[in-house]
Amino acid sequence: MRVMAQMAMVMNLDKCIGCHTCSVTCKQAWTNRTGTEYVWFNNVETRPGQGYPRTYEDQEQWKGGWELNKRGRLKLRAGGRFKKLATIFSNPKMPSIQDYYEPWTYDYSTLTDAPAQEHTPVARPQSLLTGKNMKVEWSSNWDDNLGGSAATAKHDPMLAKIADKVRMEFEETFMFYLPRICEHCLNPSCAASCPSGAIYKRSEDGIVLVDQDRCRGWRMCVSGCPYKKVYFNHKTGKAEKCTFCFPRIEVGLPTVCAETCVGRLRYIGLILYDADAVLEAASVPDDHDLYEAQRALLLDPNDSEVVRAAERDGIPHDWIEAAQRSPIHALINVFKVALPLHPEYRTMPMVWYIPPLSPVVDVVKDTGYDAEDRTNLFAAIDALRIPIEYLAELFTAGDVAVVDKVLKKLAAMRCYMRDINMGREPDASIPAAVDMSEEEMYDMYRLLAIAKYDERY
Amino acid sequence: MSNDVESGADRSARSGKRPGMDGSFTDALVSSRRYFTKAVVSDDLRTLTRKGGRQADDFYRDRWSHDKVVRSTHGVNCTGSCSWKVYVKDGIITWETQQTDYPSVGPDSPEYEPRGCPRGAAFSWYTYSPTRVRYPYVRGVLLEMYREAKRQHDGDPVKAWAHVVDNPQRAKAYKSARGKGGLVRASWDETVEMVSAAHVHTIAKWGPDRVAGFSPIPAMSMVSHASGARFMNLIGGSMLSFYDWYADLPVASPQVFGDQTDVPESGDWWDAGYLIMWGSNVPVTRTPDAHWMTEARYRGQKVVAVAPDYADNVKFADEWLPAHPGTDGALAMAMGHVILREFYVERETPYFTDYTKRYTDLPFLVKVDVDGDGVHRPGKFLTAEDLAAHRDEENAAFKTVLVDATTDAPVVPNGALGHRFGASGEGLWNLDLGDVDPLLSLARDGAETVELELPRFDNPDGSAGSLRRGVPVRRVEGHLVTTVLDLMLAQYGVRRPGLPGQWPTGYEDAESPGTPAWQQRFTGVPWEAAARIGREFAQNAEESRGRSMIIMGAGTNHWFHSDTIYRTFLALTTLTGCQGVNGGGWAHYVGQEKVRPITGYNQVANALDWSRPPRNMIQTAYWYLHTDQFRYDQFGADTLSARTGEGQLAGKSTADVIAQSARLGWSPSYPTFDKNPLEITEDAAAAGRSVSDHIVSGLKDGSLSFACEDPDAPENFPRILSIWRANLLGSSSKGNEYFLKHLLGTDSSVRATETPESLRPRDITWHEKAPEGKLDLLMTLDFRQTSTTIFSDVVFPAATWYEKHDLNTTDMHPFVHSFNPAIAPPWQTRTDWDTWRAIAEKFSELAGPRLGTRRDVVAVPLMHDTPDAMATPHGAVKDWKPGPGQEPQCEPVPGLTMPKLVEVERDYGAVSQKMNALGPLLDTLGATTKGVTFEVGKEIDYLRAKNGPVRGGVADGRPSLVRDVHVCEAILALSGTTNGHLAVQGFKQLEKRTGHLMHDLAAEHEGKQVTFADTQAAPVSVITSPEWSGSESGGRRYSPFTINVERLKPWHTLTGRQHFYLDHDWMTELGEGLPVFRPPLNMAALFSEPAIGDVAGPGGDAVEGLTVRYLTPHNKWSIHSEYQDNLFMLSLSRGGQNIWMSDRDAAKVGVQDNDWIEAVNRNGVVVARAIVSHRMPEGTVYMHHAQDRLIDVPLAETSGKRGGIHNSLTRLLVKPTHLIGGYAQLTWAFNYIGPTGNQRDEVTVIRRRSQDVEY
Structure with a gap:
């Protein structure tokens, strides 16, 4: 026996009101910056629903996490670690930005600056990737409260498994919310996927972190994590993820998402x-x-x-x-x-x-x-x-x-x-x-x- | 350690395999990592751990660091009142998280921490966002004309303003440019000067009551609200109401309780054993409080949700009753039917009967009238006036009568309105019954019975009907009477042996109004469920002695007939003895109306320290007339009358009823007369008459008229509207397109046609061409761009909630807490207080020489909580101004049959000095709230020392109000809830009237004086005070009316009890004397809109558009229009305006999720994207309230103009009974009673539009 300590979290979904306060306070504190516009270390999903990024739970598609090989030994689903190293330059199992969502803003300044004109000024959505006008077609939480259920919920990988039990009819409507952060796993597949050894588990409290100096941006961790809770910062070219708010934990404060959870x-x-x-x-x-x-x-x-x-x-x-x-x-x-x-x-x-x-x-x-x-x-x-x-x-x-x-x-x-x-x-x-x-x-x-x-x- | 599972080692031993990783080659590769890193690779080569020396992660540690944390909150009408920590680094606001330091609720209860929501958490985004208003802006075309005019008039700003606005071409040039860009920066000095000049000109030319201010919800930031309000009240302008305008006011509350609204704090939900969430989506609209509901379930509370859709709160409920929108009254009546039958008739329930005898009007006697055809109907309450032994008592017409079961004789119990005023009632205004045992029903063997005609409104075509049901009666001194309970049993269809009439055969009888099966026809809720939930609600109340609660929300409160819906709810909580009990009763949460330190706030905001009374106005009636929406109403007020009515509203339009209410002194009406009130006083002086005589004779001979009788005459226009802390044109403007057209004079999408001649108002002057652009100046203070700023002529840059001092309270929790500046107001922004002080200073400078000191005359309506409530005995309406061919029914007598006429001196040069100091009227007149007058001499001395005195001028030596913190101190010091000395003093005063001990409720805090510094340190619990009806004494949770129940203090009603029955003429006329089901308005019948479910297009095309019910519930991603433009909220939702619709409806018109659609009706057009979901019921769409028009709204195909806002499809519909005044609890007070700006009864056509949108 070798005893280690792990900082862990339990969320009582029976109390979750789906308000997303946790997402906002986390985003404000941690990922409200260039390169991480699309990144929500903490997000909340309406279930049934596709989640963020879309259909991340479909490991047939994304090959995250571990599986047992024929000999009963644990191997990364995306292939043995040797294979990962061998395919380091070409990784087909990466969600695209469209699978998360294309982040956008608005030309807000036109509301103030518009010259005298025929119509009331309006702020149009503009892509934060291209700077061009766009029609918003997906967001970090598009299917909130079963929005677009007919078009989107059928892609929920969990629902697909029990399709015979569920009818998407008004009379039988159900939903609940699933807030998610990094799982800080005891057996993290992100760390095992990292060719650079940049992802480590803190020995004293088990928090899983990415060493920003060592990260080489291979993004194997993104593929390896079945929860899709490691993100790629497009500006720094490094992987980033939920840190379990270690600077707060170290001084005895709960994580931001936990302390600001109004559902308690x-x-x-x-x-x-x-x-x-x-x-x-x-x-x-x-x-x-x-x-x-x-x-x-x-x-x-x-x-x-x-x-x-x-x-x-x-x-x-x-x-x-x-x-x-x-x-x-x-x-x-x-x-x-x-x-x-x-x-x-x-x-x-x-x-x-x-x-x-x-x-x-x-x-x-x-x-x-x-x-x-x-x-x-x-x-x-x-x-x-x-x-x-x-x-x-x-x-x-x-x-x-x-x-x-x-x-x-x-x-x-x-x-x-x-x-x-x-x-x-x-x-x-x-x-x-x-x-x-x-x-x-x-x-x-x-x-x-x-x-x-x-x-x- | 748990041993109930085979360990991995055991299992692998059995299987003969050693657990391990991929394969040996990989193992070798990974283990080699040990040699290249300081980290530790686990023995099983599975993972990497590391300890110490993590400079690589300094980024996150740095990001978390900050220089200071400042407490503040959000001044937004959400009821949250959440205390926040605002983080500041290098002088920049970085983000916010919730405070967790609320005073404890106790060891066996959850706490209030943390309070907040995602919207509040995203607030700091605004500070530096590109939508921030950083400088003063003026519409360019106006500014250029003003500058030019000033040059022409030797730099005289007032003449310059007149030069622009009094010239029709120039006025049209800038008015028609409103909302179409072209705002330009201007300096503070120039902007303030122009605005001040506009005020001086308007007061001189048109009168001070042509100036109006709109700033809602003082509770959300009292000082900021008081800023402009104080200015308005010093100059004689009108402040517009908000609680009724927002349709958040539950008119049933004054009707039933004689109280504006008083509800439990959310912590009291925990005390309930049974909780119904009825039209209240708690997780979305009470986000910080929802946990009390989820947690109380674990204590064994049963939770029921009534909602038309699978709303966010439904997931928490044990049962979901998906009642069709607007039919809630039928469901509640059926539940009441079950309760009356099973708990009143089939058996007596001692707790319920003891409660209702003492605390409700159920035992009181009502006269039964008979008409010429021999038809019997419920009439007026029997009063002491009808009894020989009591006839000559003081206020006899306002003392109601019941039968003592012991003596079987009529008695006049204590506690009625007649005991509240006058010398003889001293010590008798209480609910002490002595030896009297009120008889609830007159039913007994051999009792005389009569068959009553009762109203019903459940016909499929929406028309009124009636039915016959009997009650037991007896004769008292010649009057045929019955009790309110007997009437209730008849109204609810609860059969008793021996009574004549049409009665249900049982719960399954779907034809007879009141039964569970009957309600199923309207609500769709299975009758068995309705019956069971009603029964359980009462069972729980019986066992727990009143701990059954209904949380009721905007889903049921925003209907035209919401007062009837609410009265059926309140019948449930009152019949079961739940009001005034912790854990029980109504919990109405629509609007943050509770200013806990109400007395202090009222003095400052209404400037009662300098001049009384203020001109407070009912906003719904104001806009109904001034935006000319009255010109489009095509039905008479009597359309709403019951079959059982007597024609009181016959031949009248809604505008006629508004005018009648104004002239009878029931409701305020500003501008009041068709002449400048400053000139009226001068005319009176010139004529050598008192102002009052002058006005009365002018009204009689027709030389003077009420302005509301000719709202389209230029002398009666509102001329200046100032808006702060609000977004009228992006949020609350029901009939938005009519505002744009008639008030502002700019482009609109009004599609309705005006009323044909035969249906026009009788008493209102009709102008052939409706005016456009009535308003000369629209100015707004805001920190972000909204529809209101976009359409404004002048925009002042406001400090945000993280940049000022202020106070904040709510009814959801019992604490007062503060705003504080995390940073100084950036760019050229200023706090509301400082902005209005600047305007007041410049205004005084310009006004002093031009206006001087003048006499104003204020027309004041009859006021609640004063003897005015006895102006109309028995609610019998008498009008001094006859209709065509009629005789006057009375003389116009100010203060009795018409408004009081009060002269006020206005020293226009001294407005700024008065603004900045607490005035002397408080010393002599004190401060009055709900009939209790506090003497505040000590408090004035304290404030003089605390804030320091001002020097010189009219306010020399008075306590300073120069700084916002000074105002905070004044509010706290002058209120009983925050000053224990005043609370005790107020209760002692009340004790004289009630004859019962009360001041002990506040005694524990007599020495406590909450200071602003206290609120900066942490949220502070308030003190029990006569300003409110509940008690926090001993740390208990606040529940309303506990003082009434426990200390036998009467409600502020006619009987002094909670009312099931209302006997005012107009209530009878509408068939609403008793709780009754009235379905949503039939828009097809009233306005020729297509019927719901119709699928047709303009050309008869079968799939062009679908007609649906159009609801505008509160939005998950915004608080009204606040936050809907916030990038975080937009990223978490769909990034622009949208409309939710059911998959079944979408299929009918070929709409897919995220398609662009248009919603069109007679009032306007909306462009939005569709959200298609099976959680929506068929036949109803939701366009979440106040998404505004500024974010991703394209041009509409229908109009070619910018697509509208949610209120582009609505229009004001005024219910006549909301205009009743001058009678008992139906007497006016500001935001207490008045017509609601309801918007739920609307329908619209939804169609898929071209997917190529243009902007």
Whole structure:
């Protein structure tokens, strides 16, 4: 066992309001400059939808992340690292700027400067790439709130996998939001793809960074990252990516995206993991086992053996305490409600998600959530608008049972707390039905609902 | 560590394979990296780690560094009131993130941190953006003429201005150039001089009330609002209302509560057990507060969303009721039907009956009238005047009556309006019932019954109908009476044994108004769901004692008949005992109307320290007349009447009703008379009469008229309009094209034809040719280019929200916090306060010798929260000006049957001195809010010391208001919410009237005086004060009316209780005495627009255009028009104007996503790109509000002109009942009651246009 510390994040999608404040504050702080006009270290996607860049999850097309070769050994999907080195000058798996979007501005100054003329002055869109007038046909968030759903949502790679379950009809509409930053993976394929060795994982907190001096602009990292969270700066010719706001983290501040999240849905914390076991965990043959494998990789910070090993491996005492208090540890491994995004990419991502509940499809049926009927509550999980299969494609490589269990925990928490809210005797059978104690359920409620600043970060 | 999974090592051991990477060759290659780097390659060759010495990443560390962080906020009407950190590096604003230092809500609750949204996070972009207004601008053609005229007139600016504007050719030359480029830079001195000269000329020639100012929503930046408002009120100009104009005012609130609006802070959502979001898209429009809703779900709160589309908030709801737009009243009535039946009739619910007996008008007696045909209808409230034993009491007509269940006799309980004023009511204005047990219903075995005729409006063609349902009655001293609850049960169709009439057979009866199945016909919501949600709402309220809440928003509040929709909602929260309870009741969030330090703000903004009263005007009526929209209305006011009405509006047009409301003193009307008020006073003096007598006799003999009776006469035009903190022409101008045509005199796309002669107003002078270009000067202060600046004659460059001091509050949270300059105003920008001070200084210099000191006469409407509320006994309308062939019904008596006429001295040379110091009227008259007068002598002394006195002039020795910070201190010191001493003093005064202890509510903070420095340090919690109806005492969450409920303080209504029934003549006329369902206006019938769903073109082409309902909800990427031009917001959306439509509708007219389309109706045309989505309901399109016309809007095919804004397709439609005044809670106050600028009932034709667009 070799204990390492990792700064990680959990986002509770059940609370995400899709406001994009995180995107804007991040962009203002980090990528509001020449060369990165199109770059959003943090973006928010409406799902179903294509995401940013378009269809990035279609690894048949983009070949990001890892896969197992015939011998069960882990290899980059884009080809072995030797192949990558061999094809360094010609990389067909790069999204084009059109796959992100062609950034633009407007000739705003005409509003002030226009001479006397026939019509009211207007600011036209102009490409930031060519400087020419353009018709805006795609943006960083074009399909927000199912905009253009008929034309765009059908290209959602996750939706394609469950096409038989979904009708894009008004009566059955569903959507939710997926905010994304770099996953700061335990097994980063961007780093493995880099021919220059410019991408590294900080040993003390696991933040994945691009060494701006060493980067030679090969862009293999862009292809290698299945989440498409490494970007190419057209001005400097270097790769850039989310830094987990390390200058803030280093002085005890949460990331910009987390602190400015008005949905209060982001949690940041340290976790301890066994660096020696990462490769094994990333190599389990069955995709469905990857969630549990990664969870198992994360060490119990209260286990005295783990604590001893951590101290032995040079992790400071206050960091160990931080790992013990970590909301990330609680959400992933105590309450077990947070799930990794696309574990099948085998990068061991470290930004996890609590999947969203959603209203029931048919308000008439007696499966409708009745505030007082707890038997219906569990039945209602099956009638949620968001197909559970869709969530499973995102978070468990398609394993529906895991997502079902998480949603039932959230529903049970609401049910259990309703008795307390209404001044009734709490019912211990409710947490028991989802393998939780009353104390655990109440603690989970406090962490998810009350979520004080000090407890989120 | 969890052991419930097989470890990777175990698994690989079993499979006999060692986990590893690609292959040995690659391994060798990668491991060689160890020799070339200081980084550490992991033993499994998988990854690279590194420690220390990371100079390569200094870029990011440098980028994060900054010199200082300054607290400020955003002065935008979003209700957010979020405190922000503004980062500054090298004197440049870099970006902003949210503050997280709000006072705690307590250990068992979420907190207010962080507050903010993506729009606010993008604000700093404006600071240095190319749309920033950096210098003063004037339209070139005007400036050249002015300079030339000045040369001709020996440099006299006032003569020069007159030379330009009084010449028709010259005036037309610059007016017709409005909005078409050609703005040129000018110096501050020259611009201020020209503007000041315009004011002097206009006051002299036309009168001060021909000058108007528009700046909305003081809560979002009080000092900035007060700047121009103070100037306007010192010169005698009009300030235009905004809350009603924006249609954000829920007229049901004054009708039901006698209160403008008072709602819970968002933290109180947490306390609710059941939450309905009704027409309120919380994540978009309450972004910083939405988390309270998502988090309260985890506490077991059930959440229901009512929305026509799959809106952002629907994803959080347990159930979604997709009611068709504008039909919400039917759904709420059906839910009320279930509640009345199951919780009032089938069984008694003690909590509900105890509550409604004490706090509502349900037990009060209403007379049943019978007409000549023997038809019975609900009439007026029975009052003490009708009882022999009480007839001679003071204010007897304003004391209502109920039956005591114990004695079975009528009693006059405390707390009515009649107890609020007059000596005899002292100590009796309270809800203390003593031993009285109000009888809710007169039903009993053998009770007499009558069948009432009740109104209905649910006919498919939109026409009025009626139905017959019985109520139990009895006779009280000769009057046939019933109770309000009995009327409610009849109105809602809740059958009881033994009552005659047409009753539903059950919930599944779709024909009888009120039932769940009946509502399904209009809303599309399954009747079972409507019934279940209604039942659950009440069950939750019963069990939790009132913790059921409805968040209601613009989706239901912006309709023509929104007051009826809201009254059906308020019936739900009131029948279930939820008002005045934490976690319960209505939560209306439309507009940031709550100025928590209201008293101090009011003194400064209205200049009440120097002269009273101000000329505050209802903006909807103002523009309805002055933009000539009245010339295009083709239906009479009586179109809206009920079958059960008595013809009060017969033969009248909407403009006639506005004129009537003005002359009866119900509503303000400025300009008031067809003559300069400065001359009226001189004429009166010359005639040797009092001004009041002079005016009354002039009105009677016809030598003087109300200006609103001839709005197209040049002497009645508005002449100057100043706009700051607002974008009238890009945002709120309902009927935008009419503004452009008639007010501004420039190009427009009006397509409607004027009203034919037979349908024209009766009492309004009709000019054959409508004027164009009424306004002489449109000037705007702004920091960015908007439609308003583009069309303005003068644009002043304003400081942004990161460049000034100010105060900000909201109803969403209980804190006061501050704006502060992160940088000094850059280029030639100035704060609003400094700009208006500069104008006031120059104006005074020019006006002193030319205007001198004059007597003005202000026509003041009857005012709410004063004895004026008793001007119209029983709401029986009497008019002193007869219609054709009619006799006068009364004499014109100022203050009773017409406006009060108050003389005000105006020293025009001293306006600047008065602007800059707090005046002496406060010392003698105090400061009054909602009937409570605060004595502020100590506060004046404090401010004199704190701000320092000014020296010399008329304000010698008075507290300074020179700096914006001085104004902040004055607002804070003069308000109970921020000055505990005043709060206690106000409550003690109220105690005398109510006879109940109240001042303890503020006692914990009696010594607390919030200073501006406090608000700079952190957001500060406010103090419980009689200025508002709820309590924050002991750190509790604010919920309105908790003081009423807990301290038995009456509501400011006729009965002193919450009203289900309204007995004013005009309410009866419209059939709205009780809550009732009125569907959206039928535009096909009223305006000959095509019917919704029609697919036809101008030439009968079957696929040319589709007629749809046209809604303008709030935009995710802007706050009104603010931010819609911001590059970040445009990059996150679609980069220009767009219209959302359903995939089904799009298919009908061949529209694909992102196609250019045109929307056309009689009012104008819009060009936009389509967003096609299946989340939109069929038959309705959304053009998100206020996308303005400046960003990527091409020329329209239809008009050949620049495509319009969302309001190019709308037009003002005035509801007559909003003009009622002079009666109980239906008495006017500024932004409290008035016609709404509603815009939701509109339809449009959508068609695909050529995809080759031109600009």
